[in-house]
Amino acid sequence: MxxxxxxxxxxxxxxxxxxxxxxxxxxxxxxxxxxxxxxxxxxxxxxxxxxxxxxxxxxxxxxxxxxxxxxxxxxxxxxxxxxxxxxxxxxxxxxxxxxxxxxxxxxxxxxxxxxxxxxxxxxxxxxxxxxxxxxxxxxxxxxxxxxxxxxxxxxxxxxxxxxNGAGQTAKICNNMMLGILMAGTAEALALGVANDLDPKVLSDIMSKSSGRNWALELYNPYPGVMENVPAARGYSGGFGVDLMLKDLGLAAEAALSARAAIPLGELARNLYSLHSQAGAGALDFSSIQQLLAPDKP
Ligand code: NAD
Missing domain, CATH: 3.40.50.720 (NAD(P)-binding Rossmann-like Domain)
Structure with a gap:
């Protein structure tokens, strides 16, 4: 072998x-x-x-x-x-x-x-x-x-x-989508909690509704909703904020070189950048939840 x-x-x-x-x-x-x-x-x-x-x-x-x-x-x-x-x-x-x-x-x-x-x-x-x-x-x-x-x-x-390189281009597109989905999922959960919903109940509802997505169902960012995800262990391990920031930077470079518009990707990159600058760079990227509901998670 x-x-x-x-x-x-x-x-x-x-x-x-x-x-x-x-x-x-x-x-x-x-x-x-x-x-x-x-x-x-x-x-x-x-x-x-x-x-x-x-x-x-x-x-x-x-x-x-x-x-x-x-x-x-x-x-x-x-x-x-x-x-x-x-x-x-x-x-x-x-x-x-x-x-x-x-x-x-x-x-x-x-x-x-x-x-x-x-x-x-x-x-x-x-x-x-x-x-x-x-x-x-x-x-x-x-x-x-x-x-x-x-x-x-x-x-x-x-x-x-x-x-050669095409695997990276496809991966960068996927991770731009993931960064946007995680930020959007965290935002929706924060909105629900701010209006007195239980984040677990809201996650169950969205998982069977049109807002369902990988971040919500398999990598839920709100503490207490799922076990065995970074949110259940203080956002340790997993996929670092600074690695997500790197991937969104690669997406921005790819967009610049092809003159493509990525408004949501750029917004997500700025959110993760603010989060990293606030000291969260080494935490898992689902900790973007902290930026969107700072007093709760
Ligand atoms: P990590 O930071 O946990 O691990 C990187 C490792 O590389 C560290 O142990 C570091 O010591 C080592 N290293 C750095 N420079 C080295 C060198 N010159 N020689 C030997 N070792 C060196 O990162 P990770 O989460 O394992 O991610 C690795 C890659 O996979 C990144 O490009 C990331 O974007 C990608 N990725 C990560 C995930 C995830 O969920 N963590 C998912 C998909 C892809």
Missing amino acids: SHIAFIGLGNMGAPMALNLINAGYQVTVFDLSRAAVGKLSEAGAIAAADAQVATADADIVISMLPASSHVEALYLGEQGILPGIRDGALLIDCSTIAPQSSRKVAQAASARGLAMIDAPVSGGTAGAAAGTLTFIVGGDAAALDRSRPVLAAMGKNIFHAGG
Whole structure:
């Protein structure tokens, strides 16, 4: 079975790497956080001292890092891994980054004779833990076909959006929608509570009405409505406000370059920006509820 190197063991990367171990792959891991590496090695991964060591013998390299700058530094930086990766290896970047960054790294990989796909994911930390992620892939069909078995060990839906970078573009559109839906859901719940409705009763009503959506039904932002979501644990874990802000910034860049209008996406970006500036950047993005009903949640 292929030897996998997994770089980036945060809220998403750790459960994804764990599913690969559980599927029987030999997995070597690296993260800047020693604690994150320690947890995975306790679960059966091989711990590496740095990214170059982790990837030198790998058949498949998977990265799950915060943003474009981290991905470009990992593959192309001074200590970058691209020169040391073995011939014939397959590179899969699951981070959500700018499409032009994905294309830049994939072109450099291609110049070295290595196939690379962008495979950002949807489904959140619960989907990562359950192995039910959706992969949104950009790259050529042959590289995607080689990736299918390993993606199937971490997710259940695999879409081919187009060439390198297209996976990122589709993911950015999805997350702009998610950011808008979460802010809208929080606003509706705050309005109901301000008018003496129980947020759980209101959520039940909207879940069976035309306002139903993923944020309301699976990731409810109002504390006390659902268990096992970030709102039930002080908005810890999950998908950080600053990561949502990054994705809405990517949407704004995509809109500028295509002269597209995204009025709601821009409004959402400004709401998350205000929320981040108020000190909530590291909280889960559903904490936007605090901005919209500050005295209640
Ligand atoms: P996170 O901040 O929890 O984890 C990122 C990890 O990368 C951290 O453990 C950090 O130490 C590590 N890291 C940073 N630079 C590194 C480097 N140079 N070498 C090794 N490790 C390094 O982020 P996350 O929530 O896991 O998200 C990762 C990516 O997935 C982001 O692009 C995010 O937008 C995307 N995403 C997140 C979610 C979610 O629900 N959290 C869902 C879908 C997509």
